[in-house]
Amino acid sequence: MSEEKINANKQKVDYWKILFKNEWSYVTGAVVIVVLATALVIVTGKSWGVTGILHLWGGKFLELIGVNADTWSIYNGALGKFNFWKSIPSITNVGIVLGALLSALLAASFKIKKIKSYKQVIAAILGGILMGVGARMAMGCNIGALFSGLSSFSLHGWVFFLFIFIGAMVESSMLKKWFM
Amino acid sequence: MSENIGRIARSSGRRTQMSDAQRKRRKAVQIITGAALIAVIIVMAFVANQTNPKGAYIVIIGTLLGYALQRSRFCFTAALRDPFLTGGTNLTKAMIITFALYSFLLMAINITKFGISLDSVDFSKAAGYIRPVGFHTALGAFLFGIGAVIAGGCASGTFMRMGEGFLQQWVVVIFFIIGSMIGGVAAPIVQFKSAPVVFLPQLFGGWALAAFVQFSLLLILYIVADIWGRKKAGGR
Numbered sequence: 066m067s068e069e070k071i072n073a074n075k076q077k078v079d080y081w082k083i084l085f086k087n088e089w090s091y092v093t094g095a096v097v098i099v100v101l102a103t104a105l106v107i108v109t110g111k112s113w114g115v116t117g118i119l120h121l122w123g124g125k126f127l128e129l130i131g132v133n134a135d136t137w138s139i140y141n142g143a144l145g146k147f148n149f150w151k152s153i154p155s156i157t158n159v160g161i162v163l164g165a166l167l168s169a170l171l172a173a174s175f176k177i178k179k180i181k182s183y184k185q186v187i188a189a190i191l192g193g194i195l196m197g198v199g200a201r202m203a204m205g206c207n208i209g210a211l212f213s214g215l216s217s218f219s220l221h222g223w224v225f226f227l228f229i230f231i232g233a234m235v236e237s238s239m240l241k242k243w244f245m
Numbered sequence: 246m247s248e249n250i251g252r253i254a255r256s257s258g259r260r261t262q263m264s265d266a267q268r269k270r271r272k273a274v275q276i277i278t279g280a281a282l283i284a285v286i287i288v289m290a291f292v293a294n295q296t297n298p299k300g301a302y303i304v305i306i307g308t309l310l311g312y313a314l315q316r317s318r319f320c321f322t323a324a325l326r327d328p329f330l331t332g333g334t335n336l337t338k339a340m341i342i343t344f345a346l347y348s349f350l351l352m353a354i355n356i357t358k359f360g361i362s363l364d365s366v367d368f369s370k371a372a373g374y375i376r377p378v379g380f381h382t383a384l385g386a387f388l389f390g391i392g393a394v395i396a397g398g399c400a401s402g403t404f405m406r407m408g409e410g411f412l413q414q415w416v417v418v419i420f421f422i423i424g425s426m427i428g429g430v431a432a433p434i435v436q437f438k439s440a441p442v443v444f445l446p447q448l449f450g451g452w453a454l455a456a457f458v459q460f461s462l463l464l465i466l467y468i469v470a471d472i473w474g475r476k477k478a479g480g481r
Contacts, residue, residue: 081276091339094317099346101310106354108302112373113310115400120425139429150296153303158404160307161314163286165408168315170279173272177410189416192396195388196403196417197424201432203385204376206400207321207393210386216347217355217373218455220443223462224378225386230325232390237329240394 085171102212105157112217114154114209116200121147122155314405322393322402332477334470341467348459356452363446379440381432392424 079086089097102113124144127134135144149155169175180186200206203225205214211229215222286308293300313319324340327333354372359365368375393399396417398406403421406414445455 085276089313089317091317091319091336092342094313094319095339095342096346097313097317098310098319099343099350101306101313102347103350103354105303105306106351106372108299108306110370110372112351114374115404116421116425119422120429123422123426126422139426148296150293150300156293156300156303157307157310160286160304160309161311161401161404162408163282163289164308164311164313165315165405166311166410167279167282167286167308167408168312169409170275170282172316173275175275175278175410178412180412180416185413186416188395188397189413190420192392192394193403193417193420193422194424194427195392196396196400197392197421197426198428198431199385199387199389199392199424200400201385201425201428202381202435203389204381204432204436205374206389208399208401209374210376210382211321212343212347214374214376215344216351217371217375218348218352218445218459219373219375219378220445220448221376221378221382222374224382228383228386229390229393232387232392233322233325233394234329234390235387236391236394237326241330 085168086173105153109153111153112209112213113157114205114213115158116154116197116206117209118147118152118154118158119197120201121152310401311405311408314401315409320398320402320405322397322399325390326394328470328473328477332474334474334477337470338467338474341463341470345460345463345467348456348463352452352456361452363451366444366446368442368444375442375444377436377440377442379437381435381437381440384435385432396421 105111105113120139121143124134124137124140125147128144134140135142166175180189196206200209203210204221205211205225207229210222210225213222215226286304290301290304293304297303319339320336321340324336328337351373355366358370358372359367389399393402396403396414398414398417400421403414403417407418445459446452449455449458
């Protein structure tokens with residue numbers, strides 16, 4: 066064996082890099098996400114949703130600071146019945162935060178990204194409110210209405226797809242004008 | 246490409262012994278914290294099981310979803326936005342793949358559940374979400390699309406970025422919650438009682454034709470996205 070070959074054989078395989086550091090392709094991500102979403106359906110009988118419970122989180126916070134919001138028409142007693150551990154989207158949402166944190170930590174790439182300008186704060190406020198209102202109106206977000214809805218053969222998922230696309234297109238062209 | 250730039254930056258920063266040691270320490274600290282986080286998640290799964298017999302499964306699946314989203318940088322907003330912003334459609338195509346795979350699996354589950362005939366289909370018990378469609382869907386989705394692009398992430402993306410350490414998304418989620426509360430008041434105004442539930446297998450008189458239409462549309466969209474990507478971004 067030549068010396069080069071021996072050196073090549075000696076080169077250690079970095080399993081950490083293979084397992085935790087290397088990024089997955091989009092298609093790998095797509096397949097894994099669908100497998101997990103299907104597992105959720107099999108376990109709970111319900112499809113993955115994210116936003117359907119967010120208003121309840123807000124109401125629970127209000128209760129915590131002493132505002133009795135449960136009598137409001139948007140809750141109508143729903144806050145009293147709310148239990149975090151029985152609310153599937155509540156658990157999965159917190160799970161997504163923890164899972165993404167775990168992924169970043171194991172890859173040693175976690176970094177706190179600070180807010181750099183007031184523009185980002187305004188974007189966060191405006192974008193957050195628009196998404197919240199939009200998801201309530203459409204009875205779902207990009208997960209509940211688009212991913213889960215469209216895949217359920219429900220027309221509302223397809224209509225959601227068309228109009229979220231138009232919304233994103235309109236806003237992207239505006240972003241281009243303002244920031245580029 | 247960007248990986249190469251990162252490698253050059255990293256090797257140029259390796260001039261002093263100290264920074265290299267620091268980097269190693271930083272890596273070790275992060276991985277150990279990650280291992281500790283796994284313990285926290287397992288404890289959370291046990292706690293969840295006290296109240297909900299399926300709680301542990303849901304904790305684990307949720308965590309793995311976050312892991313998968315982060316590892317593959319999967320972002321629905323980028324999938325919808327990038328064709329216009331950068332011309333790239335790789336993520337758009339991956340998103341269409343999720344729709345196709347998940348459609349197939351939900352169809353299989355629902356047929357297993359209710360049989361091939363549509364007579365006994367119960368929307369409230371069906372796997373997935375079959376909901377009324379109408380003006381509210383169009384307006385809500387349009388507003389959601391604008392919001393997601395402004396905020397730089399959709400619903401799943403917001404939670405994923407919170408975990409990745411983006412402080413901006415912690416602000417987004419607060420206003421997402423406030424928006425949901427405002428939406429609770431505003432939504433009934435646009436949700437007409439007459440809005441119908443349209444289930445494609447019923448519309449097309451059976452699963453076979455509905456599946457044909459669903460998968461054909463997804464295939465066409467995939468091909469369009471592929472052509473768009475090749476034209477705009479040289480196949481990226």
